[in-house]
């Protein structure tokens with residue numbers, strides 16, 4: 001049977017996720033540092049917007065790139081909260097959660113053999129998504145003594161001619177580290193210097209306690225080498241609604257949109273209405 005599977009399927013590492021999940025469900029003596037699942041319910045006005053959309057018959061296909069009304073709401077939020085300027089028509093893509101954006105970004109940029117720098121510990125889906133396209137994930141290990149913050153000189157040592165992408169997640173799951181602004185900016189400089197693209201996973205942007213979240217994409221001159229990924233999952237406890245978005249250069253957004261369109265014709269219509277309310 002195994003030999004019937006595509007090479008890309010066979011490249012994926014076996015996931016321990018189901019096993020670990022079963023263990024934590026069964027036992028009460030395990031401290032859970034997994035699953036980015038907020039501990040509150042989706043706020044009522046968001047749920048009501050979805051219910052209203054369903055009752056009004058808003059249950060059909062929508063544009064693949066997301067409702068324009070939602071992309072406009074996203075562009076306003078990006079400007080207000082992240083200081084990112086984005087044209088809602090061309091530079092914003094609504095995705096199936098943040099994961100949909102990460103999948104589309106990796107699928108549209110990474111060729112077999114391309115190296116992708118990922119930090120460790122990290123959310124495991126980066127590595128698996130890189131393997132899926134035949135890319136080569138290169139792990140850079142982070143240490144508790146450094147606050148799990150990457151060191152730019154260490155990153156430099158891992159960059160080769162084959163390096164295409166760096167994936168940085170801040171605020172971080174699972175470590176909780178928030179990478180300081182100056183370090184993020186140094187990584188941005190390195191991307192320019194070595195012609196790399198950055199995927200910045202900022203889905204936990206609102207889950208910060210002692211410091212402020214910083215989005216590198218506020219530097220508009222970096223637009224053609226940054227894909228910033230956001231999600232409604234964590235901010236509004238909407239993990240099951242599957243709405244996220246990416247902001248980047250129009251050409252990258254177009255390429256990602258093509259990939260997303262083959263995986264799934266559009267994002268769920270009434271979930272997008274709920275996202276506008278959020």
Ligand SMILES: Cc1ncc(COP(=O)(O)O)c(C=O)c1O
Pocket residue numbers: 035036096097098099100123169172173201203230231232233234239243244
């Ligand atoms: C670091 C990180 N990025 C992205 C995601 C994707 O979340 P979603 O697809 O629900 O937006 C998660 C989910 O746990 C995560 O922990």
